[in-house]
Amino acid sequence: MIGRLRGVLLEKSPPQLVVDINGIGYEVEAPMSTFYHLPAVGQSVDLFTHFIVREDxxxxxxxxxxxxxxxxxxxxxxxGVGPKLALTILSGIEASQFVQYVHNGDSDALVKLPGVGKKTAERLVIEMKDRLKDWGTLPETFTLTAPESGLPITAITDGREDAEQALIALGYKPAQASKAVNSAYHDGISTEELIRSALKGMM
Structure with a gap:
C-alpha cells in the first residue's frame, strides 16, 4: 500500500497530476479540493494517498x-460509489458541507452532484451517518501550501477550456460544464478558481 507521496510536482491537469520521486513520475488522481492547495509546478508537494489495484x-x-x-x-x-464518483463528490462540495448534509439527512442536496441519483444519495445518508459521527474531532493536517514566494498557484490565463475538461472528467455533461464555466469566468481568474466557482454555481 502506498500511503503517502513526497516529491516534485511535474504536471497538474485536473483531475490528474504527476509527482516526480527520484526520477519516477507517479500519476495521481485528486479531487479539486486538493488541487486548490497545490503549489506551482516544479515545487515540492506532499500528498496522502490511497492505492487501488484492479485487474486492468x-x-x-x-x-x-x-x-x-x-x-x-x-x-x-x-x-454504488466507486473511486470516480467519490472524487466527483469531494470536488463538488466541501467535506464539512457533505458531512453536514449527511448528519441532516439532506439527500436532496446530494442529488445535485453529477452521478448521484436519488437512491445513491439516500444510501450515502444512511450508510455514512454512523461513520461520520466523530467527524470534526480529528485534526486536519494540511500539508500543502502555496510557495512562500508569493507566486500564484496557477498562471493566470483564460483557462476556460481546461476548466471545462476538468468538469467533464469529473462527470458533468459538456453543455453543463460549458455553461457553468462561462457563467463563472472573468478576466484574470485562475483555472483552479474558475473550476471552484463553476462547481459552486452548480450547487
Missing amino acids: AQLLYGFIDRNERRLFRDLIKVN
Missing part, C-alpha cells in the same frame, strides 16, 4: 490531508 489497472489517488482521504475511503465503501 493500478490507480493512485492523492489528498490534501488525512481527513479528506478518510472521507474518500468511507465513500467508496458505500454500495
Whole structure:
C-alpha cells in the first residue's frame, strides 16, 4: 500500500497530476479540493494517498490531508460509489458541507452532484451517518501550501477550456460544464478558481 507521496510536482491537469520521486513520475488522481492547495509546478508537494489495484489497472489517488482521504475511503465503501464518483463528490462540495448534509439527512442536496441519483444519495445518508459521527474531532493536517514566494498557484490565463475538461472528467455533461464555466469566468481568474466557482454555481 502506498500511503503517502513526497516529491516534485511535474504536471497538474485536473483531475490528474504527476509527482516526480527520484526520477519516477507517479500519476495521481485528486479531487479539486486538493488541487486548490497545490503549489506551482516544479515545487515540492506532499500528498496522502490511497492505492487501488484492479485487474486492468493500478490507480493512485492523492489528498490534501488525512481527513479528506478518510472521507474518500468511507465513500467508496458505500454500495454504488466507486473511486470516480467519490472524487466527483469531494470536488463538488466541501467535506464539512457533505458531512453536514449527511448528519441532516439532506439527500436532496446530494442529488445535485453529477452521478448521484436519488437512491445513491439516500444510501450515502444512511450508510455514512454512523461513520461520520466523530467527524470534526480529528485534526486536519494540511500539508500543502502555496510557495512562500508569493507566486500564484496557477498562471493566470483564460483557462476556460481546461476548466471545462476538468468538469467533464469529473462527470458533468459538456453543455453543463460549458455553461457553468462561462457563467463563472472573468478576466484574470485562475483555472483552479474558475473550476471552484463553476462547481459552486452548480450547487
